[in-house]
Amino acid sequence: TQLLEQSPQFLSIQEGENLTVYCNSSSVFSSLQWYRQEPGEGPVLLVTVVTGGEVKKLKRLTFQFGDARKDSSLHITAAQPGDTGLYLCAGRVDTGRRALTFGSGTRLQVQP
Amino acid sequence: NAGVMQNPRHLVRRRGQEARLRCSPMKGHSHVYWYRQLPEEGLKFMVYLQKENIIDESGMPKERFSAEFPKEGPSILRIQQVVRGDSAAYFCASSPLGNYNEQFFGPGTRLTVL
Numbered sequence: 001t002q003l004l005e006q007s008p009q010f011l012s013i014q015e016g017e018n019l020t021v022y023c024n025s026s027s028v029f030s031s032l033q034w035y036r037q038e039p040g041e042g043p044v045l046l047v048t049v050v051t052g053g054e055v056k057k058l059k060r061l062t063f064q065f066g067d068a069r070k071d072s073s074l075h076i077t078a079a080q081p082g083d084t085g086l087y088l089c090a091g092r093v094d095t096g097r098r099a100l101t102f103g104s105g106t107r108l109q110v111q112p
Numbered sequence: 113n114a115g116v117m118q119n120p121r122h123l124v125r126r127r128g129q130e131a132r133l134r135c136s137p138m139k140g141h142s143h144v145y146w147y148r149q150l151p152e153e154g155l156k157f158m159v160y161l162q163k164e165n166i167i168d169e170s171g172m173p174k175e176r177f178s179a180e181f182p183k184e185g186p187s188i189l190r191i192q193q194v195v196r197g198d199s200a201a202y203f204c205a206s207s208p209l210g211n212y213n214e215q216f217f218g219p220g221t222r223l224t225v226l
Contacts (some may be wrong), residue, residue, distance in 0.1 A: 056143045
């Protein structure tokens with residue numbers, strides 16, 4: 001059973017469209033991270049959220065952490081082909097362990 | 113400021129051989145984590161180390177796998193007597209002292225077992 005469920009698994013959209021990716025769990029996370037991974041490379045950290053209800057913006061990307069710290073969303077406005085990649089959410093379960101638990105990822109393709 | 117470095121980037125081994133994967137954390141980082149990404153699966157935690165100490169190895173297979181982070185030099189993930197099921201991408205991440213929330217990943221080592 002996946003501790004972090006991401007949806008959708010795959011998303012193919014046209015340049016200029018908006019999209020939202022979801023990351024859900026039944027567990028409480030002390031922090032949650034979003035990464036982007038390109039083929040043949042390691043995950044690149046985009047953002048960390050730690051406070052329930054927190055919203056962070058990174059250019060056209062908006063990240064939100066749920067009030068109960070069990071879920072998160074990533075919203076991309078006016079997607080561009082350069083946004084294509086695998087988006088991963090990851091978090092530390094609120095037990096003091098340092099290990100990150102990863103979701104299975106959302107594979108985004110933005111068509112020009 | 114160099115990021116996390118891993119070598120080799122690609123490693124091919126025959127069944128029964130040993131694989132040694134190296135990771136140099138970011139400058140100033142004292143915590144190292146190893147994760148494995150099997151084909152078409154998500155990243156799975158393997159082990160967390162500080163200098164000369166294994167802190168959490170709850171994700172490590174019980175046999176054939178070991179990890180170390182010596183006082184000097186890179187962290188090493190060692191897989192003895194590799195089997196085809198060990199074929200995967202192995203990623204190392206590091207974090208600075210006191211900030212465990214942000215782990216920065218290296219480019220990975222892709223291990224292929226023939």
